Amino acid sequence: MSETPHLHRSKSVLQELDAPQVHALLRGGQAVLIDVREPAEFDAERIPGALLCPLSGFDPSVLPLDGSKRIIFQCGTGRRSAQAAQRLLESIGGGVASHLAGGLKAWKEAGLPVTAFDPATGRVHQGRL
Numbered sequence: 001m002s003e004t005p006h007l008h009r010s011k012s013v014l015q016e017l018d019a020p021q022v023h024a025l026l027r028g029g030q031a032v033l034i035d036v037r038e039p040a041e042f043d044a045e046r047i048p049g050a051l052l053c054p055l056s057g058f059d060p061s062v063l064p065l066d067g068s069k070r071i072i073f074q075c076g077t078g079r080r081s082a083q084a085a086q087r088l089l090e091s092i093g094g095g096v097a098s099h100l101a102g103g104l105k106a107w108k109e110a111g112l113p114v115t116a117f118d119p120a121t122g123r124v125h126q127g128r129l
Contacts, residue, residue: 011094012089012090012094012095012097013089013095013096013097014082014085014086014089014097014098014099015085015096015097015098015099016078016082016098016099016101017072017098017099017100017101018100018101018102018106018110019100019102019106019107019109019110019112020110020112022072022074022100022107023107023110023112023129025070025072026047026049026129027129029069030069030070031069031070031071031072031098032051032064032069032070032071032072033047033049033050033051033072033073033074033100034050034051034053034063034071034072034073034074034084035047035050035051035052035053035074035075036053036054036055036058036073036074036075036080036081036083036084037052037054037055037075037076037080037104038054038056039052039054041076043117044116044117045104045114045115045116045117046104046114046115046116047074047104047107047112047113047114047115047127048113048114048115048126048127048128048129049129050074053084055075055080055083055084058084058087060087060088060091060092061091063088065092070098071088071097071098072098072099072100073085073088073097073098073099073100074099074100074103074104074107075100075103075104076103076104076105077102077103077104077105078099078100078101078102078103078106079103080103081099081100081103082099084099085097085098085099112127113127113128113129114127115127
């Protein structure tokens with residue numbers, strides 16, 4: 001009698017995290033934040049410590065996926081970061097991918113730190129986690 005192998009397809013979960021949750025994970029060294037906005041947006045204002053990987057040229061294979069830290073995607077409002085997370089899920093065949101719900105807008109509304117360029121003065125304000 002031969003056994004029929006059970007085909008198993010990994011379930012994909014797109015996890016939305018709020019700004020305080022992401023802040024706590026970053027402060028605890030448990031996550032890497034990937035900003036999927038374009039370079040000009042990133043240069044003007046960003047979450048301290050975020051890495052830039054624009055959605056326009058997004059390639060999940062360049063992400064630090066060694067499992068030591070959770071990858072969290074972030075954009076301006078949450079739309080592009082959800083797309084990036086979905087692309088990651090598709091590239092790895094399932095699992096869990098996280099993004100900052102509401103993006104940078106929600107982060108700032110929560111009163112969390114940002115690094116920002118002031119075009120009037122040419123100065124950069126350094127936020128701290």
